[in-house]
Structure formats: C-alpha cells, structure tokens
Amino acid sequence: MRTVNPEQHARKRAAILESAAVEFAEKGVDGASTAAICRRAGIGSGTLFHYFPTKNALFHALFADDLATNTEACRRALADRDPASGLDSLVAHLVSELGDPLVPGLAAAAMLQVNRDPKFAALMAADERQTLTTLTALLDRMAEDGADLPFPPARVARWVASIIDSLFLSAMEEDFDPESHLRELRRITAWLTGRA
Template identity: 35%
Template sequence: MDAALTCFAATGYAGTSTAAICKRAGIGSGTFFHYFPTKQSLLLAILAYGTDETRDWFAVRSEDEDPLSVVEAYLDHTVDEMSDPRLAGFVRAVGAVMGEPDVEAALALDTRVLEEGLEPWIARAQAADQVRADISAHDLTVWLLVVLDGFLARLAVDADFTAAAQQATLRDVVRRMLTP
C-alpha cells in the first residue's frame, strides 16, 4: 500500500500501472493480484486504512479528560499526516477518480468517521465552556472539517503552502472559530 501511495502521488491514478506498483513494492504481479484484484481495490484499501487509523486515533482518547486538548491534538495529528510529501499528489490522484461510486463511498465513510470522532469532543468542550455554544456541536464539527478540507486542498495545489509552515495559522483559525 505504501508503494502504491508513492506511485499514485508521483504519477497520478491513471498514470500508475500495477506493474509500477509491483516494481516499487518489490513483489510479483501474482502477489499483487492475490491481495488486490484491481488497482482501484488497492486505492480503496489505502483509503480504508486511513479511515481505520482515524477511528483508532479517537478510540484511544476515549478516557481523556480535556475535550479541547483532544480537538487540538487531532489538528496536530492531521498536520503531521499532511506533512507527508506524497500527500499532495495522492490527493490529486484520488480527486481524479472521485466520481467512482466505490471511491465516493470510501470518502463518505471517512467523513462520517471524522464527524463521529470529533463531534463528541466538541460537544464536551461546549459543555465545559471551552468552545462556543451558539452553534451546534454538529455544525462546529462540519465547519472544522471544512477548514481542514480547504487546508488539504490548498496543500494539493500550492507547493509553497506546506503543512509544517502553516500549522500555527491553522491552529489560530480553528481556535478563533471555536472560541466562545
């Protein structure tokens, strides 16, 4: 999967062959097709892995006591993920196949998992008077994801806009959005 992510990032979805993925991974095509019947099934596996990773990230925080620190930690975690130099190319590769029903379903699931992970923490932060309560926890969660999606979209199209360089500004924007 790592080899495929690297190939998709470098040459796009259409420009990546299963042979190139196999070469990069150091495996034969028989091994590839044993695990992934198509290139798209491999892309879906990468997306599912990311979704599972997000679900797991929130699960290990279930006992944390400071809800705002969890939201901020998620922002930092996201920036760390977005700092991968392959990310911009991978986002463009996924964008090229977003119209595919299975890809749309995988992305919708990822969004749902993010909402289900963040919304309870935002609701808890509201109850603790840590974030604004004039907007529902659901809407604040949606707006937080809008900001993160915009951040990711900018990373995908502007090489001068880097996650590491913009992390403090992202935190400031989110903090201002959430402040009571």
C-alpha cells in the same frame, strides 16, 4: 510442506502498497500502470495480482489501512476528560500526515475515485462521518462548558474538518511552510471553537 509466513506476507504487502502509493499519487488511478508499480516494487506482475485481485483493490487497501488509525484517534479524543484537549489531539492527528509529499496527489486521486467506485465512496463517507461525529460531540461538551462558538457545534465541526482538508491542498504549493501553517491553524481553530 511450506507454510505461510504472515510476517513476510505483511511486509511484502506493505512494500507493494508503498510503491503503489507513489504511482497513484503521481498519476492517479487511471494513469498509474500496474507494470510501473511492479517495476518500482521489484516484483513480477503475477506477484502483484497474487496480493491484490485488481488495481482498484490495491487503491482501496491504501485507504482502508488508514481508516483504522483514524478510528483509534477518535476513540482517544472522546476518552479525554477535557473536550478541548481531546479536540486538540484529534486535530493534531488529522494534520499529522501533512508532511507526506504523496498526500496531495493521493487526495486528488481519491476525490475522483469517489465519483466512480461506490464502495470506495462508502469507505470515505464513513471516515468523514466518524470524524465529524467525534468533533461535534467534543464541541457539544465544550459548549456546555461555556465555550462561545460562532456557529452550532455541527457546523463548527464541518468548518474545522474543511479547513484541515484545505491545508492538504496548500501543501502542494512550493513555498508551503508547515510550521507557520500549523501555528495559524491553531489560532483559527481556537477562534472557531470559542477560545479566541
């Protein structure tokens, strides 16, 4: 009897997700066709629906996989003895996907999906909450250590998160320069976190 090979299954699943990411980033959830995803992945349509029950589930999986790495980054940041250095590492992680050219398109697709798929909205909200809670906890500790925050910790946390999000919008521009953007982001974050 033939048995299931988990490693092979995972590899193919990842390959399908990668093809799907390209299509979704380019055309959004409604604009992307399962046929195009299959063509790009080099599989028949039956195979796609063997791995994922619907097109929406495919989109969902794309983001769920990412949430796990975020959780881990938050855990590590909180474990850091120095809250400022924990915050820096968390910001670095949040920014780490900036180089991926698919990210702006996927972000736009996700924004639309939040209004339409409540389960997807819950996934995104949980991710957001986790990031904000972690940032706030770190900023609380920094404030206790005497940092001079321009706003209360929870509000600073929100601004840090917002400004990072806005970077992903900027990443769409033709003359985007990650190098100087990141340098400037660190300067702005330093001011926001009372380390000007």
